[in-house]
Amino acid sequence: MSALAVLDPGLLTTIQDLGRPGYLRYGVPPSGPADREAFVLANRLVGNPDTAAGLECTLVGPTLEVRTACLIAATGAEMPVTVNGSEVPRWTPVRLKAGDTLRLGTAPRGVRAYLAVFGGIQVPPVLGSRATYLRGQLGGLEGRQLRKGDLLPLGQPARSLDGGERHRVRAECIPSYAGEPQVRVVLGPQADRFTPEGVRAFLDGPYQMLPQSDRMGARLMGPRITHTRGHDIISDGIPLGGIQVVGDGQPIVLLVDRQSTGGYTKIATVCSFDIGRVGQVRPGQRLRFRRISVNEAHAVLRIERARLETAVV
Amino acid sequence: MYPEPKFLPAGDLAVSVEFADAISPEVNTRVRALEYLIQQKAIPGVVETVPTFRALLVYYDPLLIGWDELVATLRSLIPQAQPEALPPSRLVEVPCCYDDDELGFELRAVGEKLGLPPHEVVRLHSGAEFLVYFIGFTPGLPYMVGMPDRLTIPRLEKPRTKTPAGSVGIGGSQCCIYPVESPGGFWVLGRTPLSLYDPKRPDPILLRPGDRVRFRPIDRSEFERIAGEVAGGRFLARVET
Structure with a gap:
């Protein structure tokens, strides 16, 4: 069977697909890639459906031994990609032969890189998805991160690999992970539980990413966001991107592996199209929040989806 | 409202x-x-x-x-x-071993706090019918109400960092069962051998929003027997619809 063998797992590498919708009402988060756009582009580059499973690599990537010829593409955080020690381009497909050593290095910018392989990684789906949920030990390879000696089974490519290398992502669609990104938010569902000064402080920022951040939540530090009457609410559902503000007045952006419900006030929600940017902000790097309305967010979403449709040429 | x-x-x-x-x-x-x-x-x-x-x-x-x-x-x-x-709800029987210093490690403390003998706490808790308001926070964790008033108790002043999986806890007027080992602020009355969340099962989640739940007191030997059957995938929870 075609496979990739894990020589070195890197810092935190998991199998992800688009995620596991439909189980939040049982307390199971969707998981899936922290940066959905970069993940989808990796799949499209190699000719996979968006739903195919690939790897999410965090800060320091894995080293893999190629067991059979395959077509791969790396996107996302700027991990240098080498084949047998020679650097190869990112955001474009690369053809590999049996015996090659593929390495994703240390990212100087961005946090999460994605590796797609033509045919996809074929671990058994759990609750309809191959996405790894680490805290719940669900999906992926035994619900855990990759380790040395793992074998990643690959699906049969739907067609020959010939000519597969010619695709690329248009330059203007390759994001920059440097600087201080602006992240668009819709205020609510509990914005009324904060003072006007608190909301202003939140929108002025900037907020610095803390190292305790993970796929569950991005913990931030910056201007204190003051509550009107305490930080507790009657527990309710936490949307993707929900921004909890706990007792210390600091925000936590809840991400793909979030708890399904929670009892802290949520001042705002990061828009779906900017979640990936939050997932790429490094510890110590800063971001700012910008308020938009729900209708503006839907207009932006339409533009962003259209952009994604034409990103691979 | x-x-x-x-x-x-x-x-x-x-x-x-x-x-x-x-x-x-x-x-x-x-x-x-x-x-x-x-x-x-x-x-x-x-x-x-x-x-x-x-x-x-x-x-x-x-x-x-x-x-x-x-x-x-x-x-x-x-x-x-x-x-x-709403369609008729399911009634799920949850076996629970209360009277055991290891599994129901706060039963005695609850009795002292509420001024009730431990067997009375067990009688009240296992005599009640609970309603699952929703499942949340972690996979399979039920938020349940229906506690007898006499078991109303403030939550632990200092939440513990580790509560064993299967622990049945009470706090305020609520009852919960911890599906996986996790921190917790509820008093632990006992433990169920059932698995509320098992990622290896085709249907990993035992309870659903709207279920009614009754606890059946069991002794330690029955706890061990059921736990063995659960581990081997041979135990079916009693569910009435």
């Missing part, structure tokens, strides 16, 4: 339909009834729903249904979102 539910934006992909700022069976029943109606109508563009005490979070695809249309559609369902709209 608010005169009209609130529709609170939760980003570009979700809306929180909030019925009240209170915890009560009436409020939660309306939340679950609205969820059930949404499932029955299969509204195009509605992706997923998450019921909680007093609100329903509705995830949607804005490319299929806009905010105004979504809110209008949900609003039109609200009058029908009444208890009688």
Whole structure:
């Protein structure tokens, strides 16, 4: 069977697909890639459906031994990609032969890189998805991160690999992970539980990413966001991107592996199209929040989806 | 209960339909009834729903249904979102070993705190029928009400960092079962050998929103026997529908 063998797992590498919708009402988060756009582009580059499973690599990537010829593409955080020690381009497909050593290095910018392989990684789906949920030990390879000696089974490519290398992502669609990104938010569902000064402080920022951040939540530090009457609410559902503000007045952006419900006030929600940017902000790097309305967010979403449709040429 | 539910934006992909700022069976029943109606109508563009005490979070695809249309559609369902709209609920029997210093390690402390002998705490707890308001926080964790008033107890002053999986706990007027080892602020009365969350099972989650739950006291030897059967995939929980 075609496979990739894990020589070195890197810092935190998991199998992800688009995620596991439909189980939040049982307390199971969707998981899936922290940066959905970069993940989808990796799949499209190699000719996979968006739903195919690939790897999410965090800060320091894995080293893999190629067991059979395959077509791969790396996107996302700027991990240098080498084949047998020679650097190869990112955001474009690369053809590999049996015996090659593929390495994703240390990212100087961005946090999460994605590796797609033509045919996809074929671990058994759990609750309809191959996405790894680490805290719940669900999906992926035994619900855990990759380790040395793992074998990643690959699906049969739907067609020959010939000519597969010619695709690329248009330059203007390759994001920059440097600087201080602006992240668009819709205020609510509990914005009324904060003072006007608190909301202003939140929108002025900037907020610095803390190292305790993970796929569950991005913990931030910056201007204190003051509550009107305490930080507790009657527990309710936490949307993707929900921004909890706990007792210390600091925000936590809840991400793909979030708890399904929670009892802290949520001042705002990061828009779906900017979640990936939050997932790429490094510890110590800063971001700012910008308020938009729900209708503006839907207009932006339409533009962003259209952009994604034409990103691979 | 608010005169009209609130529709609170939760980003570009979700809306929180909030019925009240209170915890009560009436409020939660309306939340679950609205969820059930949404499932029955299969509204195009509605992706997923998450019921909680007093609100329903509705995830949607804005490319299929806009905010105004979504809110209008949900609003039109609200009058029908009444208890009688819900199908009959399941009754799930949860065996629980109380009288054991290791498994029910806070039973005696609860008795002292409430001024009740331990066997009376067990009698009251296992005599009650609980309602699962919702499942949340971690996979399979039920938020349940229906506690006898005499078992109402403040939560632990200092939450413990590790509660064993299967622990049955009480706090305030609520009862919960910890599906996996986790921190906890509830007093542990006993432990069930059932697995509320098992990622290796085809259906990993035991309890569902709206289930009724009764605890059946078991001794340590029955606990061990059932635990063995659960581990071997041979135990079927008693569920009446």
